Every structure is written in structure tokens, then in C-alpha cells.
Amino acid sequence: MDIFQVIRDRRSIRKYKDTPVEQDKIEQILEAARLAPSWKNMQCWRFLVVRDPAKRSALLDAFPDDNPGKKAIATAPVVVLVCADPAESDVENGIAYYIADTAIAFEHLCLAAHAVGLGTCWMGWYDEAVIKARFKIPEQIKIIGITPLGYPDQEPKPRPRKELSEIAYYDAWPSN
Ligand SMILES: Cc1cc2nc3c(=O)[nH]c(=O)nc-3n(C[C@H](O)[C@H](O)[C@H](O)COP(=O)(O)O)c2cc1C
Known part of the structure; x- marks a missing residue:
């Protein structure tokens, strides 16, 4: 698939089939x-791939009930925790x-997943402390x-997206 088509067609997916995800596809998208x-090529990211259904269930109550993606956490065959060690980057x-x-790494993952027929949904609304405790994620790591x-x-x-004319300027910041 052409990269522009991948970017155009990716969607946040909140409903999944129970079809298992092949390990080689998981590795292919992690590779992306x-x-x-x-920053300075320090590669601060870490990925925790949760396949075990009991462990996936342990994530559930860290998500508010009105998070529209919550059900997907319960039903998708895999959940990926995209983490970072701030000590391996800079301010x-x-x-x-x-x-x-x-x-950036997360979006590579989402686009690569779409390119191989898989869905993703970046989710940011959860109780990080609860998840870190359950998965024994070290103190300094951020999810x-x-x-x-x-x-x-x-x-x-x-x-919907904003029009390009609203967000991109040429040669000068627009005066209002
Ligand atoms: C930083 C970030 C956090 C997000 N958090 C959630 C979330 O907690 N729950 C959810 O259902 N979607 C979440 N989304 C998905 C957005 O709602 C979605 O990307 C946006 O509505 C555009 O839809 P699209 O991804 O299908 O183009 C998040 C997206 C981003 C980039």
C-alpha cells in the first residue's frame, strides 16, 4: 500500500474480531x-505487548467507563503499552x-499496523498509576x-480535519 493511502485510510478502530494476530505481524509493526x-537517536521508547487474556483484563478498570475505546481493550486480541524512559531523551x-x-514511534506502529490489515486506536485516557502497579512497570517509565x-x-x-488553509502558513505568521 502506498504511504499516502495508508495515512489517508488509517482510522481509530474500537471494534475488533477475535481472530488472533500472527506473531510475525506483531514483530513487523514493532520493527516499524x-x-x-x-532525540539524539536515543530511542527512549519501550513496548509492552500484552497477549495474555487475563493480563489484558487486568487493564480494563484503569480505563474510565466513558472512554469510547474501553471496550476495545477488553475485546482486541492484543494490547500494546507504548512507554518511554525520559532519562533516554532530553528537554x-x-x-x-x-x-x-x-x-512518532507510536504513529509508525499505527500506520504499519494498518498497512498489514490490523487496527489500532491510540488511547491516552486511563489511570497510569494503576497500570504501572499491575504490570510492575518501573517508577521512572511513563506510559x-x-x-x-x-x-x-x-x-x-x-x-473531520481542519483545512490546510487554517493550519499551514507560508513565509509569515498570519496577522489577525
Ligand atoms: C494522544 C491521543 C489520545 C487519544 N486517546 C483516546 C482515548 O483515550 N480513547 C479513544 O477512544 N480514542 C482516543 N484517541 C483517538 C482520537 O479520538 C482519534 O484519533 C481522533 O478522533 C481522530 O480519529 P481517527 O484516529 O479515526 O482519524 C486518542 C488519540 C490521540 C492522538
Whole structure:
């Protein structure tokens, strides 16, 4: 699939088939994340792939009931915790780059998943402390986001985006 088509057609998937995800596909999308650029190439990201159904269930009550993706955490055959070690990145101009580094890797993962027919949904609304405790994730590690991973059981319509004219400027910041 052409990269522009992958970018265009990716959607947040919140309904999954129970079809298992092949291990080679999991490795293929993790490999795409591994190749992401990062601050001084320090690669602060870590990925915790949760396949064990009991362990996936242990994640559930860390998500608020009104999180629209909560059900996907229960039903997708795989859940990936995308984490970062801030000590393996830096802060410059007030920007903590571990977030940017790991977000890029996360999006590589989401796009690669879509390219091999799998769905993802970046989720950021959960109780990080609860999940860290359950999975014995070390104190200094941050969970940047969590995604279900599996074969989509829905084809969501595209969500709206701002027009390019609203967000991209040439040569000067627009005056208001
Ligand atoms: C940082 C971030 C956090 C998000 N958190 C959640 C979440 O907790 N639950 C959820 O259902 N979707 C979550 N989303 C998905 C967005 O709602 C979704 O990307 C947006 O509505 C655009 O839809 P699309 O991904 O299908 O294009 C999150 C997305 C991002 C980038």
C-alpha cells in the first residue's frame, strides 16, 4: 500500500474480531516503531505487548467507563503499552522530547499496523498509576499511550480535519 493511502485510510478502530494476530505481524509493526527517529537517536521508547487474556483484563478498570475505546481493550486480541524512559531523551526549549520521540514511534506502529490489515486506536485516557502497579512497570517509565491491536470489525468514516488553509502558513505568521 502506498504511504499516502495508508495515512489517508488509517482510522481509530474500537471494534475488533477475535481472530488472533500472527506473531510475525506483531514483530513487523514493532520493527516499524523501532525505526522511528528520536532525540539524539536515543530511542527512549519501550513496548509492552500484552497477549495474555487475563493480563489484558487486568487493564480494563484503569480505563474510565466513558472512554469510547474501553471496550476495545477488553475485546482486541492484543494490547500494546507504548512507554518511554525520559532519562533516554532530553528537554530543550521547554519541550520534553521523550513524548515526541515516543509519539512518532507510536504513529509508525499505527500506520504499519494498518498497512498489514490490523487496527489500532491510540488511547491516552486511563489511570497510569494503576497500570504501572499491575504490570510492575518501573517508577521512572511513563506510559505515553495504549492501543488495542487486532483485525478491525468496523470501517469507521473519516473524522473531520481542519483545512490546510487554517493550519499551514507560508513565509509569515498570519496577522489577525
Ligand atoms: C494522544 C491521543 C489520545 C487519544 N486517546 C483516546 C482515548 O483515550 N480513547 C479513544 O477512544 N480514542 C482516543 N484517541 C483517538 C482520537 O479520538 C482519534 O484519533 C481522533 O478522533 C481522530 O480519529 P481517527 O484516529 O479515526 O482519524 C486518542 C488519540 C490521540 C492522538
